[in-house]
Amino acid sequence: MSSSADLGRRRILAITTIAVGGAGIATATLPFIKSWNPSVKAQAAAVPVEVNISKLDEGQLIKVMWRGKPIWVVKRSAATLAVLGAHDDKLRDPQSEEPQQPKYAKNPWRSIRPEIFVAVGICTHLGCSPTYQPDNFSDHVDGVTSGFFCPCHGSGFDMAGRVFQGVPAPLNLVVPPHHYLDDGRLVIGTERESS
DSSP: OHHHHHHHHHHHHHHHHHHHHHHHHHHHHHHHHHTTSOOHHHHHHTSOEEEEOTTOOTTOEEEEEETTEEEEEEEOOHHHHHTGGGGGGGBSSTTOOSSOSOGGGOSTTSSSSTTEEEEEOSOTTTSOOOEEESSOGGGTSTTOOOEEEOTTTOOEEOTTOOBBTTSSOOSOOOOOOEEEEETTEEEESOOOTTO
16 A cells, blocks of 8 residues: 555656746746847837938938937938939949839939938948038049048948949948928838838
């Protein structure tokens, strides 16, 4: 009889050990599984950003952050837009054939509204941030008065973010997904269905 009592005790101990071990594994695994979820900071970084452009002056550039990257919003003048096509022969990808922009921004000015240019402010060479040169860009490219110059390795981009030939940067600046809520509000990070 003592052997059947021992067998019963062994079963109870085995079941208890399995239950406690399973609970311990679940408890130990839960923080690991939770670590796979993006942090609150990461979730916030991916959220679209609304930008008030109602007071943006011609020639002015404002920077906002989206997904940890600087986004430039520049209001181009009619004179700037008029000369965008004048230097196509100096550009590496003048027609924006490389997919560096959404379909709705594959046009001569690389934007939805010609006067507003939106781009990721990171050079496509090694990730430096170019400087905006609204008046003295001709120091870098003859005949081009304004653009973006990357001081790290000398890459230059025109006012549509198109890269010039003969510089290290291989591609035009990236145009992020964006749309307008109205004339004075721009949203960076999402596209409108009708865009």
